[in-house]
Amino acid sequence: MTGGPAPTVLPLSLRAWLGVVAALATLMVVVLGVLYAGHSRPGTVDAWIQPAMDGVRPPWRHVALAADFLGEPIGAATLVVAIVTGCLLLRCPRAAVFVVAGAGITVGTATLLKSLVGRTIHGDNLSYPSGHTAFATALASMVALLVTGRLGLARTAGTSLVLAAALVAGAAMGWAQVALGAHYPTDVLGGWCTALAVVPATAWLVDRMADWLVDRMADAGRRERR
Template sequence: MRQQVRTAPAALPAVLRAPLAMMAALATAVLVALGILHFHDSGLTGLDAAVLPSIDGVRPPWRYVALVFDFGGEPLGSTILVAVIAAVCFLVHRIRAAVVTVLGVVVTVAVTTVLKPIVGRTIHGEFLSYPSGHTAMATALALVIALVLADRLGLGRAAAVVVVLGLALVAGVAMGWAEVALGAHYPTDAVGGFCAALAVVPATAWLVDRVAARL
């Protein structure tokens, strides 16, 4: 097993190391900046004031769509998704990617969980909201899938960046929309969750590669 991990394809393709490192740094800066901006402040300003009224309280059938997305971020739904994606990665001999699927989601959600009481932003008066763990989880899974696709397709740097950020953005927007539509988060909470995943997953993949190379 140790030999399989050491010789397995990299979790973070070489062509993406530099661009994702820069994007992770930018995402971290945005995550922190939004946290400072909304520190113990639950008022509607800027992006939240512009977007929230048009999305919050969506009606059927779109509400049902939002609930399906939301289930994917709940403990049961996320466990199923992580297990399925990790299993697929393992079956196609992407052992490092399978590890990142689990570890990346766990660390990403842990970061959002720790940040919520620190920032202290609430919605509906009592629920901690920044950053969105659901959005972070969805984005993290999309990033793992995108990293595998970019490597298997042998994409160059520019195309790989487009694929990775494109899939991450689609997943983040979809889950972020669902959370805002269901009244669980502000739009900037979703942005924070997206940035949390973008900061954590590439770093986790890089760390897994480093550890695997030393086995």
């Protein structure tokens, strides 16, 4: 991926579709946030799903704990560093910035929403949306976006890859959070939607800023040659 213009992190062919997905995800986050604001008990959907997933025993509990660790600061930082290192080795600095920005903004948004919504579990532990689920979903969808751009996948294939990666990662981390009793199922859904809302917007922003910097550098170079 060297030579020529730097590749975008949000392929043009995916912008419209992922824009619609981001809008719908934002709406879902808001609706769930309003619905469960200030609550400290499971909702109707939670009460229906949670008993089938809560309180898993070994060996599945060990699997859930391992997944949970990947959303903790050390595990999450390790994943981000590994992906960023891969981007830099492939000489894709824009992709590296995207991964760092996407992960940071997603987690920051989830943290802010927790304070705004005020839903709690097990006492005073803020639960909506699930930050672990948001992080895992964001990371998987960002990698899928970068793969889509690198392979030049068409709109349908690229969109399907991004959504499939988000679904698998979100479902895996969401199951772990509910199984460990850390979140209600609707917290998990809120975290998943948070990532789907934030990642496309972050990708667009990174592309705009990177293109602006490239144009500024090009203008400066032309002025120096005069």
